[in-house]
Amino acid sequence: MLHKRKLNILAWLLGVLFGFLMSRAGATTYDLHAKMFLWEDFQLMIVISVAVLVGMAGIWWMQQNGLHSLGTGAPIQFPRKPWQKGLLLGAFLFGIGWAMTASCPGTVPAMLGEGKLPALFVLIGIILGTLAYGVLQDAIQCLRRDG
């Protein structure tokens, strides 16, 4: 079991690795997004397919063997994202944003590190959009309490 600060440092290092891999996989190269959606190039399609298959096999193996986490010392958790209200609308809006910016929340910070200035504006947008969701949730809570 690692101290919280060490766990955070480990997460930071994993972030560095993730940014590097996203970049080297081609996920931070704008044209590869357009070409994937226009069916002209399959780089990113193969990347995600291979990654999902490798992940699937590894997760199955980890679950079979009840592997414990190095960082927490506890059994690894495999929580599944639930069906939530708005999932379809949210996913639809997300896709539009993906097409408009050729990036997603995981690649934007990596693009920024590469010196891609468009990512700075997308980053501002993502923070504003996330903020808007929080404000909306707070407003809904307020209305529930008062009504």
Next chain:
Amino acid sequence: MQIDYWPAWLGGLGIGLFVLLHFWLIGRPAGCSTGYGHICALACRRLKFFHSGEYRDVNNTRLWFLLGIPFGGLLSALLSADPWHWNFSMGMYDAVLPQTATGKALWLIFGGMLLGFGARLAGACTTGHALVGGAMLNPPSLVAGAVFFTSAMAMTWLLFKV
């Protein structure tokens, strides 16, 4: 900035192994978009939503993970043949996006807002739903991933072909 990217199978293998490494080291799934909620919490103390529930503790692995990503991008760029430099170009997209710098910036901010708001409404982004959720064969994640992809494809066709 021209990145010397790897063959697709190698990139996929690397990211797949990353997903597993994250599970093993941190003990739970990797995710990107949740980290932005913690950034919102740091930016706005009065926002209750990003200070409660799963967001209660701001100083956590999701935030630090997100803060590490730019350095990985920087490293990859420095190791590419093309020397590191700031640039505002977006390749093929430059022909279809607004032609003025202000117009382009506003377009990107708006697109980013759809990414941020959409990810929260859907519960996760491409990483949490498509990559990790897909690897766990989680039905809501598979549906979300399919919708991400379909709507992005439709919008890209509208941009480039209409």
